[in-house]
Amino acid sequence: MVGEFLKRDSSNDLTASAARNEADKCARCGKCRSVCPVFAELKDEAFVARGRIWLFEALERGEIRATPELRKIMSACLMCQRCAETCPSGVRFMRVIEAARERLSREMGLPFGASFVFRHILTRRRLFDFAMRSVSLLQRIVPGERKGNLRHLPLFFRGGKWLPPFAKNTALQLHSGGTRVPGARVRVALFVGCLTNYVYPRIVSSTIALLQKARIETNVPASQLCCGVPALAMGDIGAARELARRNMESLQSAQCDYIVTVCASCGRMLKHEYPDLVGGSAFSVPVLDVSEFIKNHTDLNLEPLSDTVTYHDPCHLRWGQGIASEPRQLLSSACQFREIPDNMYCCGQAGTFHIFYPEIAGLIGRRQVESIALSDADYVATGCPGCILQLNDLMAQAGIRKKAAHTVEILSRAQFGETMSRGVSAENHFDPQ
Ligand code: SF4
Ligand code: SF4
Structure with missing residues (x-):
């Protein structure tokens, strides 16, 4: 097969x-x-x-x-x-x-496990949920070191990855379906992505709350699947194409004015790879990153936080989609914004790269973390859940008491007047003890 x-x-x-x-x-x-x-x-x-x-x-x-x-x-x-x-x-x-x-x-x-996952698990949401719940259970019962909320998974990841726990409820369990907003002028279909769904559902909660405040309706189609990046990255173009087709059906069924993504890698995949995979234009409506959408299509009136925040460019947002100014402009109006002194490094996560090449990924990411350590920011905003995971891992390993979070989490705090003191994404981010 x-x-x-x-x-x-x-x-x-x-x-x-x-x-x-x-x-x-x-x-x-x-x-x-x-x-x-x-x-x-x-x-x-x-x-x-x-x-x-x-x-x-x-x-x-x-x-x-x-x-x-x-x-x-x-x-x-x-x-x-x-x-x-x-x-x-x-x-x-x-x-x-x-x-x-x-x-x-x-x-x-391909390694048999990879082809089986791409073809038979990523295409079945319930089976994928079951597999993730099993990993979550193992994460709790397998003995290993612990640092704050990050757990060591020595059996699964070479090089000793520190991972946040899986969320109790996934983003799709919490938010599937539509959010009705009286007088809404625009409707968006939200593409969630796997890491956000299973580990960082708060990114979706923050996005929906911000869009609701901007009088925009959000639809999170329950039938959406993995975007297909892991399959494409490992050379399984057939599996990537099947996932692209299924996601196109799912998102188009929402009949919205825009498709919005909260993950840089998913966004690049939907924008730039789907058309090549399926031939022709994949979607009849624009696909936008959430920072692009909020900057250009909302009129949120943010109350600047006193917290100091810097910004890490995800490769698939800056180089893959050409988006650099939008998140910076949004953060400048939401907090005390500082640039990272030398901000040209990658975090080293790159999907499966950090699993197969943890030593090189660590060397690359540590350069960025050393630059972040030079800034006086308490928080590192970014637009990719993979970068959040990698930066929190490397900062925890280096003993750096800063937290990485999604840009929308910072914006949400500014919009709704919540303090940052109890920690962004408190349920699943490293909380220094
Ligand atoms: S790792 Fe090097 S070769 Fe690969 S995409 Fe980045 S710059 Fe190009
Ligand atoms: S930068 Fe020069 S060597 Fe590198 S891919 Fe482009 S043309 Fe080739």
């Missing part, structure tokens, strides 16, 4: 052909070396866009073969898109890395 959905079909050829077109544009100038976080740590030409393009072309010409070493090189990329943003030749490197991973998965196979 695994071979069945990894077999070559015309869409695989399209993926490879688009990637070859992008690879052809590479002028071998090496400018991507100056911005790549992985190259900065490893100083190895194979681990930067130019080297990977060269290897992809050699693979396509049959000069090299699919090997575990080549798979390691192709999978040790954050897919952060800094190289594409910097590239003077306009190489869309994501096309190359996705095609390389797809080919390697097709020729070498």
Whole structure:
């Protein structure tokens, strides 16, 4: 069955052909070396866009073969898109890395657990809920260290990840369906994403409360699934396409004016990958990140907090969607805003990257955490639940008494006059003891 959905079909050829077109544009100038976080740590030409393009072309010409070493090189990329943003030749490197991973998965196979999860669990919400509840239970009963609300899961994560506990009620359990707002001028369909759903439901609560205040109705379709980023990142384009189709049906059934996302990676996937996966435009209404939507489509009157807050750019928001000014402008009106002194680093999370390459992820993330430590901010706002998880993990490990939270949580505190002293996302964030 695994071979069945990894077999070559015309869409695989399209993926490879688009990637070859992008690879052809590479002028071998090496400018991507100056911005790549992985190259900065490893100083190895194979681990930067130019080297990977060269290897992809050699693979396509049959000069090299699919090997575990080549798979390691192709999978040790954050897919952060800094190289594409910097590239003077306009190489869309994501096309190359996705095609390389797809080919390697097709020729070498995916780990059975991964293909089973993508195909049979992510596509079934109840089964996914059951699997997450089981992990949550294990998280409570497996002996391990504990730091504040973060728990050590030595059996599941190499490198000793500190994770927040899973939420008692998921965002979809709490908020599925519509929120009626008398006199609403706009309706949005909210795409939640897995990490927000299972670990940070308060991000959705804050978003709905803010939009309600702005007289905007929110619909959270219960049938939405994982956006498909993990499947795409591991080269299972068939599974990613199936999830894209199911989410398009789910979100379009809400019949809204906008689709709003609260996760940078989900947002980039819906905006930029779905059209390529399904062909043509995926949605008939605009897809916007929540910061983009609140900045441009609401007139919230925020009461600035006295707390000092800085901002971490998620790669998939800044480089993947070109969104940098909107969250900063919102935070400037909601708190005492400070920039991180040197804010060009990635947190190192990058979906599954931090699980498969915890050492490199830790090296990359610690650079950003060291910069954050230099700021006098108490809180770090960001637009991606993955960054929240990674930054709180690394700050806890480094003994830094700051908390990461979603931008909408800070805005919600400012809008509704709540103090930050009891901690943002108190139910599931690191609370220094
Ligand atoms: S910056 Fe662009 S053109 Fe230059 S080597 Fe990197 S991918 Fe190729
Ligand atoms: S996507 Fe990011 S990690 Fe990957 S090659 Fe480009 S700059 Fe490096």
